[in-house]
Amino acid sequence: xxxxxxxxxxxxxxxxxxxxxxxxxxxxxxxxxxxxxxxxxxxxxxxxxxxxxxxxxxxxxxxxxxxxxxxxxxxxxxxxxxxxxxxxxxxxxxxxxxxxxxxxxxxxxxxxxxxxxxxxxxxxxxxxxxxxxxxxxxxxxxxxxxxxxxxxxxxxxxxxxxxxxxxxxxxxxxxxxxxxxxxxxxxxxxxxxxxxxxxxxxxxxxxxxxxxxxxxxxxxxxxxxxxxxxxxx
Amino acid sequence: xxxxxxxxxxxxxxxxxxxxxxxxxxxxxxxxxxxxxxxxxxxxxxxxxxxxxxxxxxxxxxxxxxxxxxxxxxxxxxxxxxxxxxxxxxxxxxxxxxxxxxxxxxxxxxxxxxxxxxxxxxxxx
Numbered sequence: 001x002x003x004x005x006x007x008x009x010x011x012x013x014x015x016x017x018x019x020x021x022x023x024x025x026x027x028x029x030x031x032x033x034x035x036x037x038x039x040x041x042x043x044x045x046x047x048x049x050x051x052x053x054x055x056x057x058x059x060x061x062x063x064x065x066x067x068x069x070x071x072x073x074x075x076x077x078x079x080x081x082x083x084x085x086x087x088x089x090x091x092x093x094x095x096x097x098x099x100x101x102x103x104x105x106x107x108x109x110x111x112x113x114x115x116x117x118x119x120x121x122x123x124x125x126x127x128x129x130x131x132x133x134x135x136x137x138x139x140x141x142x143x144x145x146x147x148x149x150x151x152x153x154x155x156x157x158x159x160x161x162x163x164x165x166x167x168x169x170x171x172x173x174x175x176x177x178x179x180x181x182x183x184x185x186x187x188x189x190x191x192x193x194x195x196x197x198x199x200x201x202x203x204x205x206x207x208x209x210x211x212x213x214x215x216x217x218x219x220x221x222x223x224x225x226x227x228x229x230x231x232x233x
Numbered sequence: 234x235x236x237x238x239x240x241x242x243x244x245x246x247x248x249x250x251x252x253x254x255x256x257x258x259x260x261x262x263x264x265x266x267x268x269x270x271x272x273x274x275x276x277x278x279x280x281x282x283x284x285x286x287x288x289x290x291x292x293x294x295x296x297x298x299x300x301x302x303x304x305x306x307x308x309x310x311x312x313x314x315x316x317x318x319x320x321x322x323x324x325x326x327x328x329x330x331x332x333x334x335x336x337x338x339x340x341x342x343x344x345x346x347x348x349x350x351x352x353x354x355x356x357x358x
Contacts (some may be wrong), residue, residue, distance in 0.1 A: 025290065025314050026242060033248040035345045040252060057339035087279050091340055 008181045018067050021060045024066030028060070051098030058095065058130045065123040074204055077229035080123060081156050083164075085145045092143075096131065100139040106215065108144040114224035115152055115205050115207040121156075121222075124201040124209070128158045128220040130196035136162055146214040150223065157221025160216045170217040195220065234258065234354050237277035239268045239294070240312075241286045245338075247282075249312075252343040257350060260335060265289030265297070272304060279353055280309045292322070295330040308353050311335045329355070 032053040089105045096103045125145070134144050134147040147156040199209045203221050212221035236257045241264060250259045260277070262268035264286050265275035271277075280298075284291020291311075299305050307346050309332045311322070317335050327335070336346065 022314075025339060026245075029314065030244050030248070033245065033252070033343055037248050037252050040255065059315065061337070061339050068316070094342065 021063050027059055028057050037158050047098050050052055054095045055134055058126060060192055062123045062127040066197050066201055069204055071121055074117045076115045076206055079116040079118045079146055081111050081114050082107045084122050085147060089145050091126050092129045096133050099133050101133050101136050102142045104144045106144055111147055111154055114229040115227050116192060120201045120205040124198040127198040128195040132158050134161050142174055144217055148214055153222055153223040155212055155221050157212055157219050159217035159219030161217050235277040237280045239270060239282045253347060258345060265294035276325060280307055281312050282309055283313050284311060285315050308333045314338050329352055
């Protein structure tokens with residue numbers, strides 16, 4: 001049995017984790033909605049609680065998407081990378097605001113479609129963004145969702161002006177998976193889980209997660225192939 | 234604006250209804266059966282639906298609603314814990330069933346839902 005087959009047949013532990021993840025969403029939503037209700041009724045901001053629940057919910061969403069996609073054979077299709085980045089920025093905006101972090105979208109030029117899988121790419125970018133936003137410790141930092149051309153590919157990812165953050169976050173995530181060959185006790189689960197999920201999602205979509213640079217900012221990115229279907233038109 | 238919230242989870246139903254009731258007249262139905270009764274008693278301007286319902290599946294409920302001529306024009310906002318691919322509503326089916334917006338609860342705050350309701354009602358059919 002190869003890895004793809006192995007991924008598609010969920011073990012009972014994975015099934016339990018999946019059910020647990022789905023069930024955890026409801027109490028977290030209760031907390032999130034009750035903070036909003038409290039704010040509306042009493043005029044007192046509970047941003048901290050709201051931010052924590054949003055972070056947990058985004059992670060759970062990405063984890064559930066990962067498992068849902070593992071059950072399918074992913075067909076790569078032309079995907080508009082700029083629209084995926086735009087949607088990711090929209091999803092991350094409330095979390096970023098609560099972490100006092102600015103979200104910037106840098107799509108300079110026209111990129112056309114790339115070969116990918118929209119749901120996998122989108123969930124991966126949300127996971128990467130969540131990891132970077134929650135790892136930025138200083139207020140008023142900027143997290144950029146950006147895309148640029150490399151020699152043969154298109155590079156899309158999440159970048160931060162905080163020096164070394166992307167490298168550190170990726171290292172933590174890979175340590176969780178054992179790919180960095182680091183001893184288990186060296187990893188901190190936060191914000192590694194998001195990177196771990198993004199790593200797997202991108203691998204399923206036929207690409208890889210890596211540290212990359214975008215306009216003097218470093219972060220987590222993936223290399224995407226331009227769609228050849230469009231090139232033939 | 235009259236809003237019918239179809240939500241099987243009691244806690245979510247209570248909090249969502251209370252939040253929205255500052256700006257809208259909200260009634261709550263725990264399932265599709267009660268929802269039809271409430272709609273018959275007083276037709277809402279918009280329906281907010283959690284399709285993950287016990288017994289009467291939410292998508293079946295939408296098909297039922299669209300089979301009644303007098304109710305087929307009520308706009309529906311799907312507000313769900315499930316991601317859209319779980320209940321398999323592609324764009325064509327979405328339009329056929331009168332779903333004007335799909336929102337995941339984990340990514341949509343109650344404040345955002347409130348403004349979506351406003352936008353839906355202001356958009357001409």
